[in-house]
Amino acid sequence: MAPGACVVKRLFSGDTRFEAWLLRDRLLHANIVAHVFNQHMQSIVGDVPPDVAGPQVWVDDEDYARAREVLEAFRAERERPGNVGCLRCGEVNPATFELCWKCGGSL
Ligand SMILES: [Zn+2]
Numbered sequence: 001m002a003p004g005a006c007v008v009k010r011l012f013s014g015d016t017r018f019e020a021w022l023l024r025d026r027l028l029h030a031n032i033v034a035h036v037f038n039q040h041m042q043s044i045v046g047d048v049p050p051d052v053a054g055p056q057v058w059v060d061d062e063d064y065a066r067a068r069e070v071l072e073a074f075r076a077e078r079e080r081p082g083n084v085g086c087l088r089c090g091e092v093n094p095a096t097f098e099l100c101w102k103c104g105g106s107l
Contacts, residue, residue, distance in 0.1 A: 007061040008035065012071055013054050020055035023074055030070050032063045 082095030
């Protein structure tokens with residue numbers, strides 16, 4: 001690799017360490033190496049803009065496009081208000097479903 005070819009980009013900036021690590025885990029499953037920064041900086045929030053102080057996930061430039069897709073899936077899953085967890089098997093189902101797609105249990 002040529003010098004300077006390994007560029008990292010900030011993919012995500014979250015409120016909690018937990019979120020950042022969850023996302024990192026997702027990225028690893030997609031074979032994307034992610035770096036979490038600022039995970040111990042919660043205590044200084046207030047002195048610096050939250051965007052700078054919050055936990056951040058960075059990825060290599062070459063993985064960025066793929067990482068964005070993982071991030072979007074991650075966000076959609078967490079933010080969609082209508083998702084329902086199956087009481088029987090724990091699978092997440094869209095709120096429009098009446099029966100769990102996985103086990104057929106009533107939602
Ligand atoms: Zn189920």
